[in-house]
Amino acid sequence: DQQVKQNSPSLSVQEGRISILNCDYTNSMFDYFLWYKKYPAEGPTFLISISSIKDKNEDGRFTVFLNKSAKHLSLHIVPSQPGDSAVYFCAASELRAAGNKLTFGGGTRVLVKP
């Protein structure tokens, strides 16, 4: 039973437009959420995070929105660039749990067309 779900396995977007990636979770104990980006043959790299006390966090072209009542978060990339083509993973954790354990979604493959 997947506690973190990314229902769109892939997304194609034109360069300069907005990319919107979605993520849903079921565990109400999750209080910290992260997005990772992964290129082929490389490990995932941290992109942006948000605590459950916030509903928005912005870092340059990347913004994460959190809707706790809907147990839903989204990542917006504006404007999208060809270098953003990668697989994006949503992850969630309980900050109080020992070990900093993360639960990941299945990933969304983004293709930005020039």
Place this chain on the structure above:
Amino acid sequence: DVKVTQSSRYLVKRTGEKVFLECVQDMDHENMFWYRQDPGLGLRLIYFSYDVKMKEKGDIPEGYSVSREKKERFSLILESASTNQTSMYLCASAQNYNEQFFGPGTRLTVL
């Protein structure tokens, strides 16, 4: 600059062989993790460790064991490799309450 290294990028083993995957981090992090990545399933946690000699089962520990004798090193062991363990294996480390840093991964093929 933070660094997590894994002993091999590509590995080919035969069914029944014992396989060791090693991971080293140079950030003095308390926590270390082993995941496998499979298409459509994302990253699934196999085992993690929050201190030397401590280990906790993740979501899919069956068929795997781990060892953490030193803070900087976390080993994943496949006692008897099987074809369904063909996967990308990713190691990560983290300080408490912060994001995890990943190594480049090991692509393991079991024939």
